[in-house]
Amino acid sequence: MSGRLLPCSPQEIGSLFLFEELAPEQLGRLCAEGRVEGFDAGPVYAEGDPATCFYVMIEGTVVLSRRVGGDDIEVTRTAQRGVYAGAVQAYLGDGVRQVYNNSLRVTEPTRFFVLPADTFASIVREWFPMAVHLLEGLFFGTKSTQRAVGQRERLLALGSLSAGLTHELNNPAAAAVRATATLRERVAKMRHKLGVISSGPFPRESLASLIEIQERTAERVGKAPAFSPLEASDREDALTDWLDDHGIPDGWRLAPTFVQAGLDTDWLEQVAAAVDEGILPGAIGWLNYTVETELLMDEIEDSTTRISHLVDAAKQYSQLDRAPYRVADVHELLDSTLLMLSGKIGDRIGIVKDYDRGLPRIPAYPAELNQVWTNLIDNAVAAIRDAGGDGTLTVRTARDGDRLLVEFGDTGPGVPAAIRDRIFDPFFTTKPVGEGTGLGLDISWRIVVNKHHGAIEVDSVPGETRFRVLLPVTAPDPDTDPTEAPA
Template sequence: MSGIPQPCSPEEISALFLFEKLAPEQLGRLCSEGRVELFEPGPVYTEGEPATCFYVMIEGTVVLSRKVGGDEVEVVRTSQRGVYAGAMQAYIGDERVRQVYNNTMRVTEPTRFFVLPAETFAEVMREWFPMAVHLLEGLFFGSKNSQRVIGQRERLLALGSLSAGLTHELNNPAAAAVRATSTLRERVAKMRHKLAVIAAGAYTPEALTGLIEIQERTAERVAKAPVLSPLEAADREDEITDWLDDHGIEDGWRLAPTFVQAGLDTDWLDRVQTAVVPEILSGAIGWLNYTVETELLMCEIEDSTNRISHLVDAAKQYSQLDRAPYRMADVHELLDSTLVMLSGKIGQRIKVVKEYDRTLPAVPAYPAELNQVWTNLIDNAVAAIGSAGGDGTLTVRTAKDGDRLLVEFQDTGPGVAPEIKDRIFDPFFTTKPVGEGTGLGLDISWRIVVNKHHGSLLVESVPGDTRFRVLLPLTADETDEHGETDEHNEHGEHDQNHQNDQNDERPEESG
């Protein structure tokens, strides 16, 4: 948007702190190649447009905002003379950094700017301040490179932690399956021996047929065994032990727990007694005990292998192997797979509560990267709870919030101190001891949610109740439908105190 041209006075612009040390000939060049424009209330430029001009406010009021999700969030409002915005890194060049406006600027009253074309700004910077340009370029790209390298390192550390946790989780069911298989082989051998003893006895074909029929019915009952409370199980064991003792079955106290685990009771024993002659009751009970043990062991093996299969599926879901990087995704599947992958780190002392709204639709997303967000936020929550003693609750909640999907992580840790709340999303900021955190987890999460998914990442915290809230759009932008958009170039705004450029202009509530 162009303003109303006005005369440019070297004396006037020399009063601005940015130009106060320039020589008269330099001020003259700025006025000859730049211009002064008056803008009526309204927009001056829009976020995402090519950055063609560098603006320095002479007088008026300027408002800078950024699009977060579907909302315009105000990040700066000032009437300070000399503040500047626009193509502030034009000296780097389009071939190295894509030059676009990283915010939207509007004015709320008639406002005058000194406007310098981006090409001219880049030229005078390189000509007048060559050393400063080199230093600024080094700072800009050095910070970028450091952040990228440390970010990769953090991802590798997270991968190592996840791998260790997954290996531990796989080891338990695998060891159980191996143990059950070894025991099963022993029980089958004893069952064959018992069958041989029964077959060698003077049993009629009808008696053997009855035993086999009882065996089949017993196996069916094992698969449908009810879950008993410890008190109920103890009472039933006493009843079965007494029954076995009354009928002359040796070591009844050894057999009773197995029968109870299989869901059998004294009524079942009465039916067995009715079906066989007294002479073979003891052998029949022993044989059926091996049958029950065999079924229970096979159930244990099935449960163990199902657990392994579930863990493998969770790992595939977490890593998004063989899936499109950008697609419609069910956040609940992503959350569940991440919780499974982190179950070893979460441990037994932290209670995980899921409050999912299963009616929520799938959202357009980069699932593998959202899993990285969930990992970082859950890891932070676990660390916070751990710092408060290790016992606590992690609540993962999903809901619809207007036209966006909410994913909330709530923990009962000590909370985020008010004095650091506005800094937790800054690169390299961490409260963890040296060597335990890179300070990039929340920064990476913020970039993935805000820059890549056009959502919001907010934090609300009081002691005992900290909530990180991720808001994701329910529909895709056109740019996303054609592939990943470039991450915004990072420009900051300066005031008269000559503050350092901020890497990102995050809304106040996001830190």
């Protein structure tokens, strides 16, 4: 918006710290090509509008704010003469999208010296060519470095996740291979035992009863209950005694398998009643192979199911087969990230999921939110390890007004108050050289605030740190480009 045009005094302009070193003819040019405007209390310009002017306050009080989610967050409030805002990067020209990166308002009648953006750019380039080259190099160099190191940060995270996923996949895969090899051996022995039994002088009725018992045994294996160590030990002793009393060799070896399958002495009595005494040892041995075969097939099924879940989690995490911007369930994203990081988290850190399952799905960039979760979980795990290695990671979701809250809490040493205001700064890290880029939280902040129009906050005391991510539950305004991330 425009203010009231007022007289421009070169002497007054020259008293502002920004212009105090300029020559009289330069001050005269400023007044000739610029203007002084007076504003009553209210807005001067809004964040996101084209940056058309460079403002320098002569007198009054200004407030700068940023739009975070649905709220205007005050960044600066000052009455210091000479503070400036607006098109401060106009000298970069078309290399940068020239919009106001904040909103400016005044709380009392205020005067500004105002330069049109193109005039400000040409004057700065003409008067300070070396400074412009240095500033351009600094700006574009920093942006380039951020992109390069940010890509490296993503590659490092991907490498860590790949190593963890490989480890997680290897365990069930190896278990399935071992179980398959053992299963082949057991099936061969079962065929041999069946051949011995069928070639003996046993009535057809006994063999039919044995086959029927085998079927019922297989069904019981699939419904076997879980026993405590003490219960399992007592049942093994009882089964061993029964097997010994009935002349079954190696009863101590067979008993644990039968217990694992949920079988007891009552079941053995049914077997003994169904077959002749002479066939009993062979029948018990054959049924033992049946039980082992069923248990091994269960192990193979569990292992391959685990592999399938890991692959699904990897697809969910990477979002390779999904649209980049879509409506998503944050709980699915959180679960896939926790599963992908389970190898890195380890067994010494407990995970508590405090989810509000009634929360709505939200419009988001799921793959990028997964990167935020990865960064925050990685930092939490590192903090817990710094505190000794044992601790708890709590992931909580809840409704916070018109926003969705995702909170990561850890029991680490906390973030010192002296650096709390710097942790989201690019390249700031407390990790040793070579172990951190200092961009994890900066990238997270950009994804949450710039791309999702949300907010990210931290509360920390020794023994409890909580990072809070607040995301809108509705899509941004239609005229807002969700892919635009201001510098």
